[in-house]
Amino acid sequence: MPGMTMVQALNDALDTMLALDPDVLIFGEDVGYFGGVFRVTDKLQAKYGPTRCFDTPIAEGGIVxxxxxxxxxxxxxxxxxxxxxxxxxxxxQLVSEAARLRYRSNGEFVAPITVRAPYGGGIFGGQTHSQSPEAIFAHVTGLKTVIPSNPRDAKGLLIAAIECDDPVIFLEPKRLYNGPFDGRPGQALQSWDGHPAAEVPAGHYTVPLGTAAVVRPGRAVTVLAYGTMVHVAGAAIAATGIDAELLDLRSIVPLDIDAVSASVRKTGRCVIVHEASRFAGFGAELSALVQERCFYHLKSPIERVCGWDTPYPHAFEWDYFPGPDRVAAALRRATEAAA
Structure with a gap:
C-alpha cells in the first residue's frame, strides 16, 4: 500500500468513484482545469472530461x-x-432543501450530495479562510457531518460519503492536507510516508460513517477529538505520560455514541478537544451526552479544550488553537481530581 498525504488520498477516492460510477460528477470553484486550490481534484478533468469534473461561477448557493x-x-x-x-x-439550500428532501417526499427522492470543504485554521488565512463551522451542520436533522484525521480514513470516509443517499458535509482539515503535526506554532509539517495511517489501500474501500476509532487505548481518561485535534491530543498524551484512551470520532453525525460511552465508563474521566469556539460548539453536545449516559461512572468533571469565543484572531492564530500544552493541562486536571 502506497504512503499518501491526505490530498493524494482524497484525490484517489474521487478518481476511484468517477471510474466506478458514471453517476458521480464533481464541480465547484476552480476544481476543473486548475485542480482545486489545494489540488484535491488535480488531473481529474483531464482524465474524465469537462462533463464529469467542471468549474462553476463563484456562487455557493447556486452550486448547492x-x-x-x-x-x-x-x-x-x-x-x-x-x-x-x-x-x-x-x-x-442545505438546510431547507437538501437535508429535508428525503423526508418531505416520503422517500420518493433522496439527496446523495457530498459537500467537500477545506476547514479549520493553520494557514494564516484570517477570519474568512479559517473557521470551523461543524456545529451548525451537526444541529441540522438530515445532514451528516464527517471530519477525517488521516489519509487512510479520508479516502474510505469520502467513498462512503459519496455512496450515501443522504447529504454529507465532508470537512477536510487544511493543516493535515500534507502531513501530520502536533500543533506547535512554526513546526514544519512531516511527511505521512511510513506512517501506518498513510498506507492507503488501492481501489474501492469504505470506512463506515458513524464509527469512531480507538487511536490509543488507555484506562486513566478518555479523550474525544476529531480532525487536526486528534494529533494535538496525541502529542499532549505523549508529553504527560498519562494512560489516556484517545478516540477519533471521524464523524460527528452520525456519532458513535456507543464507543464514546464504553470508553468513558471504563476510564471514568473525559476530556473533549475541538478547534471551534467553545460556546455551543460540538463539545457541548458531547459533554451533555456523556453526562446523560455515564454520570454514575464519572470520577471528575468533564473538561473541554476549545478555541476562543471570539471572531477568528488572525494575529493570535496559534494562541487560539488548542495546543498540546492546553490539552495536557486538562488531562492533569481530570486525572488529579478526587474520585
Missing amino acids: AAAIGMAAYGLRPVIEIQFADYILPAYD
Missing part, C-alpha cells in the same frame, strides 16, 4: 442548488466549497 436538482434526478454530485467559511451563502 444545482447539486440538489442533479441528486433528485439520480446523479451523485460531489461539490467543493473552496473554504468552509464560504458555505454560508448556501446554508439555506
